[in-house]
């Protein structure tokens with residue numbers, strides 16, 4: 001896939017053996033995550049931030065699991081690139097600063113669309129609607145801690 005510098009779209013994909021929590025314990029069910037905002041201090045000539053979004057995928061994923069995880073994390077990357085694109089020297093367009101719940105609803109929504117497209121929607125009914133996704137998020141605080149779920153994903157003062 002290369003680096004942000006190679007493709008110049010500001011999104012880098014890498015693979016990890018395992019995801020670990022902040023105590024170093026392996027999180028067995030975690031398959032991917034997306035982070036990053038911008039390369040610190042880097043502005044283009046027209047005053048835009050340079051996005052530096054990082055997608056990490058579990059290296060053992062294959063087939064539909066890999067594709068569905070890439071669709072999910074890709075949705076988070078799209079949300080983040082859109083926010084960074086709305087930043088300039090005078091600040092960022094905060095209306096593009098989604099909450100954790102909003103970006104997860106979008107990511108699980110397109111992930112469900114993928115599962116349906118390969119005939120496996122029935123096995124993923126727990127993410128088949130916004131209501132189901134909200135219930136899922138409430139039961140799985142490891143996706144996004146509940147106390148942060150309705151906070152914007154980027155600092156509100158950017």
Ligand SMILES: [Zn+2]
Nearest residue numbers: 072076104107
């Ligand atoms: Zn997600």
